[in-house]
Amino acid sequence: MKSVPxxxxxxxxxxxxxxxxxxxxxxxxxxxxxxxxxGLTGKILxxxxxxxxxxxxxxxxxxxxxxxxxxxxxxxxxxxGAMLSSAGVSFQGILRNPLADPYILGISVGAALxxxxxxxxxxxxxxxxxxxxxFSFLGGLLSxxxxxxxxxxxxxxxxxxxxxxxxxxxxxxGAFLSFLIAVSGQQMQEIVFWxxxxxxxxxxxDVALLVPYFIIGILYLLLQERxxxxxxxxxxxxxxxxxxxxKKKVGILIIGSLLTSAAVSVVGIIGFVGLIxxxxxxxxxxxxxxxxLPVSTLAxxxxxxxxDTLARNLLNSQEIPIGVITAFVGAPFFAYFLKRSLRRG
Numbered sequence: 001m002k003s004v005p006x007x008x009x010x011x012x013x014x015x016x017x018x019x020x021x022x023x024x025x026x027x028x029x030x031x032x033x034x035x036x037x038x039g040l041t042g043k044i045l046x047x048x049x050x051x052x053x054x055x056x057x058x059x060x061x062x063x064x065x066x067x068x069x070x071x072x073x074x075x076x077x078x079x080x081g082a083m084l085s086s087a088g089v090s091f092q093g094i095l096r097n098p099l100a101d102p103y104i105l106g107i108s109v110g111a112a113l114x115x116x117x118x119x120x121x122x123x124x125x126x127x128x129x130x131x132x133x134x135f136s137f138l139g140g141l142l143s144x145x146x147x148x149x150x151x152x153x154x155x156x157x158x159x160x161x162x163x164x165x166x167x168x169x170x171x172x173x174g175a176f177l178s179f180l181i182a183v184s185g186q187q188m189q190e191i192v193f194w195x196x197x198x199x200x201x202x203x204x205x206d207v208a209l210l211v212p213y214f215i216i217g218i219l220y221l222l223l224q225e226r227x228x229x230x231x232x233x234x235x236x237x238x239x240x241x242x243x244x245x246x247k248k249k250v251g252i253l254i255i256g257s258l259l260t261s262a263a264v265s266v267v268g269i270i271g272f273v274g275l276i277x278x279x280x281x282x283x284x285x286x287x288x289x290x291x292x293l294p295v296s297t298l299a300x301x302x303x304x305x306x307x308d309t310l311a312r313n314l315l316n317s318q319e320i321p322i323g324v325i326t327a328f329v330g331a332p333f334f335a336y337f338l339k340r341s342l343r344r345g
Contacts, residue, residue: 009285009291010285010290010291010294010295013284013285013291013295014294014295014298017295017298017299017302018298020302021078021298021301021302021305024302024305024306025074025078025305026038026041026042026045027309028070028074028077028305028306028308028309029041029045029066029070029071029074031309031313032065032070032312032313033316034062034065036062036065036066040057040058040062041066043057043058044058044062044063044066044067045066045071048067068203072202072203072204072206072207073199073200073202073308074305074308075207076199076202076206076207076210076266076267077199077301077304077305077307077308077322078301078302078304078305079207079210079211079214079263079301080199080210080263080266080267080270080304081273081277081300081301081302081303081304081305081307082214082218082297082298082300082301083210083213083214083217083218083259083260083262083263083300084102084259084260084263084270084273084274084300084304085273085274085277085278085296085297085299085300085301085303086217086218086221086256086259086293086296086297086300087102087217087256087257087259087260087274088100088101088102088273088274088275088277088278088296088300089221089274089278089289089292089293089296089297090221090224090228090252090253090255090256090293091105091253091256091274092278093228093231093232093252093289094228094231094248094249094252094253094256095162095249096231096232096234097162097163098279098282098337099162099163099275099334099337099338100162101272101274101275102140102256102257102260102274103269103270103271103272103273103274103275103330104163104166104275104334105143105144105147105162105163105165105166105169106143106144106146106147106166106167106169106170106173107140107143107144107147107256107257107260107261108140108260108264108269108270108271109143109169109170109173109174109177109269110139110140110141110142110143110144110169110173111136111137111139111140111143111257111260111261111264111265112136112139112177112195112264112268112269113139113143113173113176113177113180114135114136114137114138114139114140114142114261114265115132115133115135115136115139115261115264115265116177116180116181116184116191116195117135117139117180118131118132118134118135118136119132119184119187119190119191120180120184120187120191122135132265132266133209133213133261133262133265133266135265136261136262136264136265137257137258137261137262137265139173139261140257140258140260140261140264141254141257141261143169143173144253144257146165146169146172147162147165147166147169148165148253150165150168150169151164151165163338177195181195193268193321194268195268195269196268196269196321196323196324197267197268197269197270197271197321197322197323197324197326198267198268198311198319198321198322198323199267199308199322200312200319202266202267206266209266210262210263210266213258213259213262214259214262216255216258217255217256217258217259217262218259218297220251220255221252221255221256221293222293222294224248224251224252224289225289225290225293226289226290227243227248228252228289228293229287229288229289229290230243231243231245231248231249232287232289260274267322268321268323269323270304270322270323270326271323271326271327271330272326272327272329272330272331272333272334273300273303273304273326273330274300275330275333275334275337276303276326276329276330276333277296277299277300277303278292278296279333279337280299281295281296281299304322304326307322307325307326307329308322308325310325311324311325
């Protein structure tokens with residue numbers, strides 16, 4: 001009987017977030033250097049539905065702005081935000097550490113190193129556009145392996161040691177990344193701007209590239225919701241219930257790294273999304289991953305969409321890298337939770 005109110009609460013929150021997401025998409029598409037009225041934006045979007053035949057009251061330029069410039073960017077922001085946030089939930093759940101996050105643990109900078117290596121050395125490989133996500137994934141896994149190896153003590157990963165290991169790995173891999181940028185020659189400016197995190201000049205092909213990674217990752221994590229709940233009670237309890245904890249850990253961490261690396265390979269390093277959103281959603285819905293994971297995924301998409309909308313509209317003359325916006329929000333947030341965590345422990 002208890003599952004009925006739980007299901008009702010979950011459905012109500014998800015419906016509310018879906019409504020907020022649709023509203024955010026509409027407002028983001030109409031906002032920019034060329035302002036489009038709300039009604040006109042809605043008509044342009046609805047005109048592409050096969051069963052609606054609207055008489056055009058807009059120019060070709062306005063339709064191009066919506067469909068070729070802003071909408072691909074909006075969908076990309078939604079995908080990347082959802083991927084980073086769901087990865088953050090999975091990392092925090094499987095490591096039982098509320099401060100675990102792909103950015104904090106160095107996964108993002110490892111993925112960036114792999115992607116930059118692909119840009120410099122394998123740009124014209126037979127893998128084509130898939131070489132960057134592949135090398136990004138390998139770099140993210142390498143970083144994850146280093147962090148877990150450094151933080152392991154008596155078979156456990158202490159939460160403060162885990163964060164310190166992430167800082168060490170970030171510094172080390174960041175040095176390699178800086179060296180690559182220094183020797184990259186003409187590609188230096190492209191790589192530096194990409195590293196700061198930006199959704200500028202992206203197209204539908206970038207969205208199509210990320211969709212398979214998102215579907216595979218989110219479906220796998222949704223199937224692990226109950227196991228994440230069991231592991232959050234303690235590894236010993238999970239083992240007594242017959243779970244192969246280490247195998248489960250490896251699988252979830254790999255999928256979380258895959259989601260992060262794929263996002264980084266397309267838009268660069270965007271930090272703190274996987275830390276901020278799961279924390280805030282946990283305060284709203286509690287620690288049950290059956291509701292926390294889908295809610296955080298939707299909230300992450302909305303958060304990054306509004307961060308990108310702010311990044312491209314805050315200054316009239318130029319665009320701010322979205323990684324700057326999320327860092328301004330996330331760094332104080334991380335400092336507060338780190339201090340609170342140390343005070344408790």
